[in-house]
Amino acid sequence: MALVEVKVPQLSESVAEATLLQWKKKPGEAVAVDEILIEIETDKVVLEVPAPSAGVMAQIVKNDGETVTSDEVIARIDTEAKAQVSPLEVKAVPAAAAPAPAAAAPAAGGSKSDVAMPAAAKLLADNNLSTAQVAGTGKDGRVTKGDVLGAIAAGVQAPAVQVPATPAVAKPLPAVAAPAMVNLGDRPEQRVPMSRLRARVAERLLQSQATNAILTTFNEVNMAPVMEMRKRFQEKFEKEHGVKIGFMSFFVKAAVAALKKYPVLNASVDGNDIVYHGYFDIGIAVGSPRGLVVPILRNADQMSFADIEKKIAEFGQKAKDGKLSLEELSGGTFSISNGGVFGSMLSTPIINPPQSAILGVHATKDRAVVENGQVVVRPINYLAMSYDHRIIDGREAVLGLVAMKEALEDPARLLFDI
Numbered sequence: 001m002a003l004v005e006v007k008v009p010q011l012s013e014s015v016a017e018a019t020l021l022q023w024k025k026k027p028g029e030a031v032a033v034d035e036i037l038i039e040i041e042t043d044k045v046v047l048e049v050p051a052p053s054a055g056v057m058a059q060i061v062k063n064d065g066e067t068v069t070s071d072e073v074i075a076r077i078d079t080e081a082k083a084q085v086s087p088l089e090v091k092a093v094p095a096a097a098a099p100a101p102a103a104a105a106p107a108a109g110g111s112k113s114d115v116a117m118p119a120a121a122k123l124l125a126d127n128n129l130s131t132a133q134v135a136g137t138g139k140d141g142r143v144t145k146g147d148v149l150g151a152i153a154a155g156v157q158a159p160a161v162q163v164p165a166t167p168a169v170a171k172p173l174p175a176v177a178a179p180a181m182v183n184l185g186d187r188p189e190q191r192v193p194m195s196r197l198r199a200r201v202a203e204r205l206l207q208s209q210a211t212n213a214i215l216t217t218f219n220e221v222n223m224a225p226v227m228e229m230r231k232r233f234q235e236k237f238e239k240e241h242g243v244k245i246g247f248m249s250f251f252v253k254a255a256v257a258a259l260k261k262y263p264v265l266n267a268s269v270d271g272n273d274i275v276y277h278g279y280f281d282i283g284i285a286v287g288s289p290r291g292l293v294v295p296i297l298r299n300a301d302q303m304s305f306a307d308i309e310k311k312i313a314e315f316g317q318k319a320k321d322g323k324l325s326l327e328e329l330s331g332g333t334f335s336i337s338n339g340g341v342f343g344s345m346l347s348t349p350i351i352n353p354p355q356s357a358i359l360g361v362h363a364t365k366d367r368a369v370v371e372n373g374q375v376v377v378r379p380i381n382y383l384a385m386s387y388d389h390r391i392i393d394g395r396e397a398v399l400g401l402v403a404m405k406e407a408l409e410d411p412a413r414l415l416f417d418i
Helices: 087-092 118-126 145-153 196-211 224-241 248-261 305-321 394-409 412-416
Strands: 003-007 018-020 036-041 046-050 055-060 073-078 214-222 268-270 273-275 282-284 286-288 291-293 334-338 357-361 365-371 374-388
Touching (some): 003 055, 224 305, 224 374, 224 394, 248 282, 248 334, 248 394
Antiparallel strands (some): 018 036
């Protein structure tokens, strides 16, 4: 017997631990090299763990839902065995540790995949359902929380006979978890556990408000010049670079121009020190099925408009597919949050620690403004910049936002770095 260990991938310094989602292989099943064995959820990303060698799954050391750390052994593969259950494999997964109902094999009419997303797996377990009873609409047929809720609403119930014929287990068991949906007549309630990402976001937001002296300054921007330039060059730009020119590249460029003029906006606090960063790593807030993530545009000052648009499009797709890496989500010296894509008119964004400032972008709407004593209609966007008042005075914050406004209202400045 030649055993090869399956280990947790190296996590970043900011990620202390992770959670195993659901094993795709059981002891005794054949495994191909680089075949994905399980996904691991951190507070930032979901990592896939491939098989380091071909063989047979010999032992599962850590079960679904357990907490693990970097380089921890979670399974072992026998590279010499054939695909059959051996005494070692039986011993590795005793009856008491049998997979939860959420890991049941798929049946006709159910999910094509036996994988459920974390929130979905919890709902399945709480309602004694399996993936075989729920049609998955996620990637590769994965069962999502919405799929489970839809199945529950449609009246899908646990099988009538679920208790093994073991006398010791056949006795009624006390409820160990509240049902996901409590029937209170016309006032139902649903209890869903936070994912690691959601819990981490909550923790960081509270940390930000508790440790930063957050103040927000506002300004309005006439987006007509940017819209005109974008319209003028859109066709040629897309033909040349293979990507459409959006508004975010203008906001990124305008932010970098302001950060260069007022370096404290790009700084961070470390104890009693102010750390001034000589580089511009801009975090772009992106919505994903798992929650809000903020991938980083590294050295944004050195990126062209096309580079920025391509990278943002790549981040958006990776966020949707859950493929963002820890490296792509680590660091950052300043962030931009675009609530305008959802129709937001105004907001006060919360600083992403350890950064000291964040720009909030909103929906551009035609509004009545006064120019040269006349009321005219212009496409206006309200910008909001929250900043840490411990190190950033109102003067720098206001002038920094004004610098962004001026760059956007005269985008030719961005081309000449003025």
